[in-house]
Amino acid sequence: MVEAEKPHISSGLEGVYIAESSICKVDGQNGRLYYRGYSIDVLSSNSNFAEVCYLLLNGKLPSSAEFSDFNRQLVEARDLPEGVVNIIKEMSKKSHPMDILRTAVSSLSAYDAETADQSPEANLRKSIRIISKMSSIVATIGRINAGGSYVAPDKSLSHEENFLYMLNAKKPDKRQVDIMRDMFIIHAEHSSNASTFGTMVAGSTLADIYSAITSGISVLKGPLHGGADEAALRMMKAIGSPDNTEAYIDSALAGKQKIMGFGHRVYKAYDPRAKIIKAYLESLQLDASAEVKTYTAIALRSEKMMVEKLSQSHGIWPNVDFFAGPVYVAAGIPPELFTPIFAASRSPGWCAHMLEYWKNNKLFRPLEVYTGQLDLQYVPIEKRQ
Ligand SMILES: CC(C)(COP(=O)(O)OP(=O)(O)OC[C@H]1O[C@@H](n2cnc3c(N)ncnc32)[C@H](O)[C@@H]1OP(=O)(O)O)[C@@H](O)C(=O)NCCC(=O)NCCS
Numbered sequence: 001m002v003e004a005e006k007p008h009i010s011s012g013l014e015g016v017y018i019a020e021s022s023i024c025k026v027d028g029q030n031g032r033l034y035y036r037g038y039s040i041d042v043l044s045s046n047s048n049f050a051e052v053c054y055l056l057l058n059g060k061l062p063s064s065a066e067f068s069d070f071n072r073q074l075v076e077a078r079d080l081p082e083g084v085v086n087i088i089k090e091m092s093k094k095s096h097p098m099d100i101l102r103t104a105v106s107s108l109s110a111y112d113a114e115t116a117d118q119s120p121e122a123n124l125r126k127s128i129r130i131i132s133k134m135s136s137i138v139a140t141i142g143r144i145n146a147g148g149s150y151v152a153p154d155k156s157l158s159h160e161e162n163f164l165y166m167l168n169a170k171k172p173d174k175r176q177v178d179i180m181r182d183m184f185i186i187h188a189e190h191s192s193n194a195s196t197f198g199t200m201v202a203g204s205t206l207a208d209i210y211s212a213i214t215s216g217i218s219v220l221k222g223p224l225h226g227g228a229d230e231a232a233l234r235m236m237k238a239i240g241s242p243d244n245t246e247a248y249i250d251s252a253l254a255g256k257q258k259i260m261g262f263g264h265r266v267y268k269a270y271d272p273r274a275k276i277i278k279a280y281l282e283s284l285q286l287d288a289s290a291e292v293k294t295y296t297a298i299a300l301r302s303e304k305m306m307v308e309k310l311s312q313s314h315g316i317w318p319n320v321d322f323f324a325g326p327v328y329v330a331a332g333i334p335p336e337l338f339t340p341i342f343a344a345s346r347s348p349g350w351c352a353h354m355l356e357y358w359k360n361n362k363l364f365r366p367l368e369v370y371t372g373q374l375d376l377q378y379v380p381i382e383k384r385q
Helices: 040-046 049-058 064-076 082-091 097-111 120-145 159-168 174-186 194-203 209-220 228-239 242-254 272-287 290-314 324-330 335-360
Strands: 024-027 032-035
Touching: 032 040, 032 049, 032 272, 040 174, 040 272, 049 064, 049 120, 049 159, 049 174, 049 335, 064 120, 082 097, 082 120, 097 120, 097 209, 097 335, 120 159, 120 209, 120 335, 159 174, 174 272, 174 324, 174 335, 194 209, 194 335, 209 335, 228 242, 228 290, 228 324, 228 335, 242 290, 272 290, 272 324, 290 324, 324 335
Parallel strands: none
Antiparallel strands: 024 032
């Protein structure tokens, strides 16, 4: 093909708009994030996960009566079918929790009488069940991995409290609940990122919502996306002591290694979610454990160095995943659950995008520029060189 005739390829779909949406605005130049018009700072200071789910799915904050009804549906859907718990037990210790989550969420379709009902009303009801059960699944994965058995949900608790209760089989303290509330809210939605797009691609074929969400979980797993939180903590563990930080980062950058938890396709400023998590981490400092203090010191020294070296010059700033690890450790969460928690938190965003996109559905089908040969002769196998 003559160079001038070659179609423009947007590698990684960079700069390509795929839809109109009123769910989320990521202002990458100014480092701002809004869910349905509310800034993430306002929501993380004032709201709770159940209310944010209502906002994302319904487009407005609920009245008291609307919230009670919505929250009742979320609470009632918390319990897991025995078959799903058995899948978790079977895969426990053999697979990464993201793989267990993906399989368990996929299996939920077998227990939902409305799986094949594609009406908007049924899809909203299924969304509520998915959001509710994904947190129960993640908590149960953690519980069973730790050698415990399934803890039935407690209907008197908030979403965040119940998650910790099902994980640890005891009522959480205030700090743990505050951390989970912030993390659930901060991760709830982020426009057409890779996993939301993956969800939408599956959904655009009119596959059911369980198939779509299972695709989203698969896409989120990778270290370039949701898996970066666990990878960033692994790096902090490898650094070991705050005084090793600068040498480690220098050598990683010299070896062209990416520092997990930095950089973003859209944010060319400080990720507002990272700012919230960093402030929270700093506020924990005084009475944090020695482990959290060490991670915090390493994280802050790495951040200072990266900002000096790469942020201003290359637009590579800390993202949501960088400070998440130490904060989760402060809440007693094991590293292999970080990305599954991200997935459970992101489920309202994925569902909201499906409900919106299905109103005006169009199958996703991009093009490729073919660079292979044409009209080759078929040579029988015994005559091939
Ligand atoms: C998120 C990410 C995939 C977005 O990147 P992108 O828009 O596709 O841009 P690229 O990966 O092509 O990076 C552009 C340049 O910045 C560099 N860069 C990007 N992120 C970097 C990082 N975390 N550490 C060091 N260098 C980085 C790349 O090496 C590349 O440099 P080059 O032009 O010299 O080759 C990328 O920043 C990354 O891999 N970050 C680490 C993983 C992570 O934290 N993911 C979670 C995102 S919320």
